[in-house]
Amino acid sequence: MKILLKKIPVILLFLLLTTACNNQGENKESQKNEGNETTNTTQHQEKDHSVSAVKNEDPVVEPLPTTYQELAKLPVGEYYNIATSEENSKKEIPKVFSDLPDISGNPSEKELDYFYRELLKKMQQDFEGPENLINRLKFESLGSPENTDSRYQFKDNLNIVFIIDASGSMAQKINGKEKMASAKDSILNFVNKLPKDAKVGIRVYGHKGTGSDADKALSCSSSELVYPISNYNAGEFQAALNKFSPSGWTPIGLALREAKNDLASFDGANNTNIVYLVSDGIDTCEDQPIEAAKDLYSSNISPIINVIGFDVDSEGQNQLREIAAATEGIYGTVTNEGELQKELDNLSNLTEKWKEWLEQGKQKIESKKLQNDLAIFSYITKEEIKATTESTKIELILSYLHEAGRMNDESYQYLETKRIEYHRWIRKEIKKFEKELKALNEASYSEAIKALEDKYISNTQ
Known part of the structure; x- marks a missing residue:
């Protein structure tokens, strides 16, 4: 693909890189000299797969994020990269998620909301918010005479x-x-x-x-x-x-x-x-x-x-x-x-x-412009991919848990509706951020960075 950004061919290109899942914590360290490639499936099979019978009669439901900043600050989920399309997924997924709250009876909406929030924690993708984008822009603008920060x-x-x-x-x-x-x-x-x-x-x-x-x-x-x-x-x-x-x-x-x-x-x-x-x-x-x-x-x-x-x-x-x-x-x-x-x-x-x-004898470098180009498109595309990936995987997991008898039809439909609405909101936020980025397509680095900082950093302090 050709990059349309004038003189800035790499501002956000590596944003399209995919993420991978490794061994975790002490398991990873204990296998270091062996150099084994432990897959997610193997890790999951090693867990205690007994279905939790604990009922939380009055669960405290953490609110879902209301801004893209809040979304991006959430920790990446333990199973964000879990495979859900393998032939044995229908059998393995219920085991992997056996520690989720028990909603096999007739749970209240609050209990279902709590279940969904706990599932989402495990599946949270590595969404990237405005702060990391601002830092990328600063790094790309290194050497520009517009920079007032001597570090850059x-x-x-x-x-x-x-x-x-x-x-x-x-x-x-x-x-x-x-x-x-x-x-x-x-x-x-x-x-x-x-x-x-x-x-x-x-x-x-x-x-x-x-x-x-x-x-x-x-x-x-x-x-x-x-x-x-x-x-x-x-x-x-x-x-x-x-x-x-x-x-x-x-x-x-x-x-x-x-x-x-x-x-x-x-x-x-x-x-x-x-x-x-x-x-x-x-x-x-x-x-x-x-x-x-x-x-x-x-x-x-x-x-x-x-x-x-x-x-x-x-x-x-x-x-x-x-x-x-x-x-x-x-x-x-x-x-x-x-x-x-x-x-x-x-x-x-x-x-x-x-x-x-x-x-050039330390002459001023020409002030560069952000353009409505592939660089912005790359960032937005990757975030959309994450939203789709998370939504699709949760859809499959809910389906497998439903088939395994972990929830009744009504609970399943409620959670499916919640998933659809939540990820529809994420996509709306991404589109909104895309419009803001495109609005900066003729701004200089310093103008663009300042506009983003004013909106996403200064107002949160």
Whole structure:
């Protein structure tokens, strides 16, 4: 597909990336060295499938979201990526959702509303709200003279630091290739395109010990700057990549704190500092990654911190999204090497823009315009896909539960109506946001960002 956006070919393209589901929590860590690919179905079959007989006579029903912002802030559901079209789904779905409230008798509307809300929590998709879009626009506008935030202004020096998950789960394979190998190859392709004056560094974490409890202390204290922040040297960089392989636990907080030390001599006044955190799951070392990210972000280093979830489950997505949100950075999920490479291609375009800025004697870069084009269409399309996916899966789950005798005809019809109305509302919200974006199609970056901030951030503070 051709991109119609003038000079901004990558603002939101990677928004079309699909999400993936990984092993969760301790199960994931205990299998790190084995590199097994545990599917959702296997995980679900391991659960306690006894149907709950607990009746909640007076349930407290959490309200459904009333704005797209509220929708996007909801945690990603445990089963957001569950397969519902397999031949054995009719048998497996009732088992998987056995812990939902019992509505097999004649439940009240309030009990049915509570049931629907609990089901929705498990199926919640990773909707992306205006805040993440604003951060994407800010990142795309990096170097623009319209930027008043010095964090997003080009400086004499450009430094890019990758913080790479080397925990055991990175040994799992996607399309026959280890996730770690895909990450290394994608980063290698990126650095080969770097301008000669740009600097790059790589810090890894969780690369010592194993995923066993006995090795947890060792692994949770392991983080290393394998390639110090410096100009790219092909031989030394390859040697650095060869120094680590998937191994232990996931100390994200430790790695972020150490990255602050790595960048200590590169103050934000004279350096444009960009940090990319790549992880395939949640921090498993209880080392306060969100606090560490905030500390790095608010330091005089003034970095831009973006987060990539690589084949990550719902629990990991929720934490990684929180890290990105706490630092006003971009969060994106990728499910394979090709998508990871596309994400880094966006960064390659930015480094080229910095090189152009240097070579033109730091002249002002032409103010860019947002256009009514494929970039906006891509964002809207992905959100519509999520709404359709969530609605379709819930429709099938309700059908399977109905067939399994978990609800009577009246309850089923009530819940179906609720599903239809709720997802009709989501689609209306997406269409409304699409109109707002198109209304900004001739605005400059700064005008567009300010308009979105005024509407979606300032009014909520």
